[in-house]
Amino acid sequence: QPTLLADYRPYPFTLDHVSLTFRLAPKGTRVCAKLSLAPKDGPADLVLDGEDLRLISIALDGTALDPATLTLTDRQLTLPAAALPAGPFTLETEVEIDPEANTALEGLYLSGGMFCTQCEAEGFRHITYYPDRPDVMARFDVRIESDMPVLLSNGNPVAQGAGWAEWRDPWPKPAYLFALVAGNLVALRDDFITASGRTVDLAIWVRPGDEDRCAYAMDALKRSMAWDESTYGREYDLDVFNIVAVDDFNMGAMENKGLNIFNAKLVLASPETATDTDYERIESVIAHEYFHNWTGNRITCRDWFQLCLKEGLTVFRDQQFSADERSAAVRRIEDVLALRARQFREDAGPLAHPVRPESYVEINNFYTATVYEKGAEVIGMLRRLVGPEGYRRALDLYFDRHDGQAATIEDWLKVFEDACDRDLTQFKRWYTEAGTPRLHVTEDWDAEAGRFTLEFTQETAATPGQPVKGARVIPVELGLLGPNGDEVQPSTLIEITEPRQSAVFEGLSARPVPSILRGFSAPVILERETTQAARAFLFAHDTDPFNRWEAGRNLARTALMALARGAATAPDPELIAAYGPLLRDAETDPAFAALCLRLPGEDEIAAALHGAGHTPDPAEIHAARARLARAIAQAHEEALAALYIRMKDDGPYSPDAGPAGRRALRLACLGLLNRLDNGARAQALFAEAGNMTESLSALACLIETNKAAGALAEFRDRWAGERLVMDKWFLVQMLHAAPDRAAQEAAHLAALPEFDWKNPNRFRSLMGGLSANHAGFHHASGAGYRFYADWLIRMDAMNPQITARMSTAFETWPRYDAGRQALARAELQRIAATEGLSRDTGEMVARLLAAG
Ligand code: ARG
Numbered sequence: 001q002p003t004l005l006a007d008y009r010p011y012p013f014t015l016d017h018v019s020l021t022f023r024l025a026p027k028g029t030r031v032c033a034k035l036s037l038a039p040k041d042g043p044a045d046l047v048l049d050g051e052d053l054r055l056i057s058i059a060l061d062g063t064a065l066d067p068a069t070l071t072l073t074d075r076q077l078t079l080p081a082a083a084l085p086a087g088p089f090t091l092e093t094e095v096e097i098d099p100e101a102n103t104a105l106e107g108l109y110l111s112g113g114m115f116c117t118q119c120e121a122e123g124f125r126h127i128t129y130y131p132d133r134p135d136v137m138a139r140f141d142v143r144i145e146s147d148m149p150v151l152l153s154n155g156n157p158v159a160q161g162a163g164w165a166e167w168r169d170p171w172p173k174p175a176y177l178f179a180l181v182a183g184n185l186v187a188l189r190d191d192f193i194t195a196s197g198r199t200v201d202l203a204i205w206v207r208p209g210d211e212d213r214c215a216y217a218m219d220a221l222k223r224s225m226a227w228d229e230s231t232y233g234r235e236y237d238l239d240v241f242n243i244v245a246v247d248d249f250n251m252g253a254m255e256n257k258g259l260n261i262f263n264a265k266l267v268l269a270s271p272e273t274a275t276d277t278d279y280e281r282i283e284s285v286i287a288h289e290y291f292h293n294w295t296g297n298r299i300t301c302r303d304w305f306q307l308c309l310k311e312g313l314t315v316f317r318d319q320q321f322s323a324d325e326r327s328a329a330v331r332r333i334e335d336v337l338a339l340r341a342r343q344f345r346e347d348a349g350p351l352a353h354p355v356r357p358e359s360y361v362e363i364n365n366f367y368t369a370t371v372y373e374k375g376a377e378v379i380g381m382l383r384r385l386v387g388p389e390g391y392r393r394a395l396d397l398y399f400d401r402h403d404g405q406a407a408t409i410e411d412w413l414k415v416f417e418d419a420c421d422r423d424l425t426q427f428k429r430w431y432t433e434a435g436t437p438r439l440h441v442t443e444d445w446d447a448e449a450g451r452f453t454l455e456f457t458q459e460t461a462a463t464p465g466q467p468v469k470g471a472r473v474i475p476v477e478l479g480l481l482g483p484n485g486d487e488v489q490p491s492t493l494i495e496i497t498e499p500r501q502s503a504v505f506e507g508l509s510a511r512p513v514p515s516i517l518r519g520f521s522a523p524v525i526l527e528r529e530t531t532q533a534a535r536a537f538l539f540a541h542d543t544d545p546f547n548r549w550e551a552g553r554n555l556a557r558t559a560l561m562a563l564a565r566g567a568a569t570a571p572d573p574e575l576i577a578a579y580g581p582l583l584r585d586a587e588t589d590p591a592f593a594a595l596c597l598r599l600p601g602e603d604e605i606a607a608a609l610h611g612a613g614h615t616p617d618p619a620e621i622h623a624a625r626a627r628l629a630r631a632i633a634q635a636h637e638e639a640l641a642a643l644y645i646r647m648k649d650d651g652p653y654s655p656d657a658g659p660a661g662r663r664a665l666r667l668a669c670l671g672l673l674n675r676l677d678n679g680a681r682a683q684a685l686f687a688e689a690g691n692m693t694e695s696l697s698a699l700a701c702l703i704e705t706n707k708a709a710g711a712l713a714e715f716r717d718r719w720a721g722e723r724l725v726m727d728k729w730f731l732v733q734m735l736h737a738a739p740d741r742a743a744q745e746a747a748h749l750a751a752l753p754e755f756d757w758k759n760p761n762r763f764r765s766l767m768g769g770l771s772a773n774h775a776g777f778h779h780a781s782g783a784g785y786r787f788y789a790d791w792l793i794r795m796d797a798m799n800p801q802i803t804a805r806m807s808t809a810f811e812t813w814p815r816y817d818a819g820r821q822a823l824a825r826a827e828l829q830r831i832a833a834t835e836g837l838s839r840d841t842g843e844m845v846a847r848l849l850a851a852g
Pocket residue numbers: 120121251253254255288289311364367
């Protein structure tokens with residue numbers, strides 16, 4: 001039943017052109033498809049994918065086919081080779097589909113009265129019979145007939161009249177990039193002039209009333225287009241670029257050729273309704289989807305095993321863009337935080353898989369942090385190893401050599417080998433082997449010789465299906481600091497390739513402090529036996545901002561681990577003291593200081609304890625974190641309070657990095673002070689807040705101090721009609737609910753009329769909030785697990801993709817004590833035993849259970 005990379009075979013037909021006609025109706029949409037096919041190398045059966053389609057008619061070269069000649073299953077239509085001509089032929093089908101009944105939101109469906117599509121990965125087969133695989137690339141002509149006022153598809157508009165419109169996409173594409181939208185929409189319009197002087201008409205389509213919340217997305221789009229020209233030499237290739245915002249969407253957004261479809265939360269923003277983080281995400285996702293036009297669309301994937309070819313590269317590109325548009329150091333820290341929270345966690349558990357997997361049951365289950373974020377890290381390492389010029393040469397060659405093709409990871413690595421004259425055989429392990437390598441470092445100082453030696457050993461633990469791992473190529477950026485904090489060895493790149501390898505530095509007059517893995521130059525777990533004092537030294541002096549932050553993080557994590565497992569009885573004074581200089585200097589880079597003030601999350605502490613051989617206790621972790629935060633606040637109350645006042649912004653709201661950084665610092669101070677003032681500042685801030693960033697932080701503080709009843713009611717009244725804001729209302733309550741009450745609170749919220757669970761965003765707010773409430777979800781009573789599983793079972797019948805994705809909340813279950821393990825296992829078994837469970841969720845639960 002699983003699909004295997006090793007089983008790949010080219011499609012035996014060429015398909016150079018497709019004509020589609022849609023007669024849209026909510027319950028009975030008719031889709032006529034005319035495919036121009038030709039056998040490639042002699043006779044073969046023609047196999048087309050198709051699911052939930054009602055076949056009305058089928059004709060070969062204009063002649064109706066006798067139904068007896070074809071085989072129809074619930075997944076495929078097959079025409080035997082004997083029934084096909086030896087040369088080119090056309091196949092015409094008409095099917096009926098039911099968009100209104102499509103609650104899985106895959107294929108053609110309805111969202112708030114508008115028709116829209118989501119075809120990646122295998123949604124197109126829910127629209128018509130077709131070779132639904134990415135290596136079949138065809139030119140599409142589309143005719144839409146509907147009385148909806150706006151009718152959109154891929155490519156350029158050809159003609160339109162009352163009740164119809166025609167579109168033509170000149171660029172061959174796989175079916176997963178097909179899109180259609182029909183609805184009552186209004187546009188924010190603009191244009192962009194490309195480097196070669198062509199004008200592209202830009203439009204962002206939204207529901208009437210939302211058009212004044214699109215300006216930031218439009219601005220981000222234009223900056224993305226300019227950036228891809230100047231940084232990668234990539235110009236846009238159609239006359240129009242359309243973006244549509246939809247309310248019901250399984251994912252973040254989708255890069256359909258010339259017609260990107262977005263989850264509304266990643267387009268719509270105003271200061272009153274969106275937070276600074278929302279603005280930042282909108283910018284990066286707009287860029288991401290736009291960048292796919294070259295990395296994904298012009299060059300696509302041969303098969304879905306190669307997903308990281310487009311996703312890893314496009315994430316890497318959007319990260320580079322954000323780093324250029326904002327503070328590079330701050331962005332890098334944020335990206336690494338996300339990588340560790342999601343991808344390291346995945347790599348350490350039952351769902352671990354290589355960046356390029358070799359087997360899947362349901363491909364939608366592999367749109368993961370490993371494929372996306374670790375996929376991007378692998379490209380960052382490549383770039384570091386060959387240098388920026390080598391990287392640019394390789395990318396130029398990639399676009400040159402593979403434009404218009406469906407490529408593989410082997411093709412990708414080959415352009416680097418050819419452009420940079422390097423052998424990447426060993427490097428390829430990053431794509432084929434799962435698991436996060438642990439890089440262990442020991443130091444040796446020979447005072448007499450003035451010689452400092454670092455010895456590295458690397459090891460990657462077994463992951464499901466991969467018991468043995470080879471040594472990786474690990475680029476380690478490092479520098480050495482002298483006793484006064486001056487840099488005695490500037491940053492240099494060490495390339496680790498062996499299981500054990502050392503680096504020697506000569507001619508030093510005093511024992512240096514090494515700053516290793518600067519900029520997080522490889523996605524590994526760095527293990528160093530070092531003291532809190534050495535960490536504090538780096539936190540104060542490191543010239544690499546990433547490692548400065550990292551030293552502070554390690555300091556805090558170590559202190560929290562000791563507290564949580566009872567190895568320390570009081571918060572580490574070394575740590576508390578280290579915040580003094582940070583706060584004195586905070587205004588130099590407020591965003592950076594805000595990141596340094598943020599304590600490691602509970603899940604991160606649990607992962608670290610588990611990695612060190614201890615069994616994490618979620619309740620103890622929660623208590624330790626609260627205790628440390630309070631101790632920091634007490635020790636630095638004055639400085640925090642002063643910063644809280646100085647960082648206040650009286651000007652008009654701007655989402656730019658500067659003002660957002662000042663807000664972040666101010667709100668980080670608030671979070672700590674809230675432990676002392678019992679919600680007093682938060683109360684005042686909630687009353688006067690001029691933007692959603694402040695309102696929401698104030699609300700979080702009030703929930704934590706049990707003072708939120710009034711504010712929550714006020715917020716709910718004020719934002720009753722705003723779906724995206726009400727999502728935040730659900731989320732903030734779940735994130736900050738007291739652990740002992742979290743499941744109860746979730747049940748209470750789920751019973752409210754506003755809990756429209758069929759809307760993916762609303763469902764994710766409540767459920768995602770609960771699972772992110774570490775001590776609440778993993779409560780010893782099992783109430784968190786039970787509530788969560790109840791809803792997964794209910795949702796699976798409606799929307800398998802969302803359910804399967806949300807099931808990853810259980811991926812850390814083997815980490816906890818036997819009692820919790822038994823409770824989690826029982827819930828997973830209950831899900832697995834559900835009658836009619838989807839393939840998506842079935843695969844996930846089976847993998848989760850295989851761990852124990
Ligand atoms: N390609 C989209 C993006 O990353 C994501 C689409 C994911 N769809 C899915 N069904 N898993 O930009």
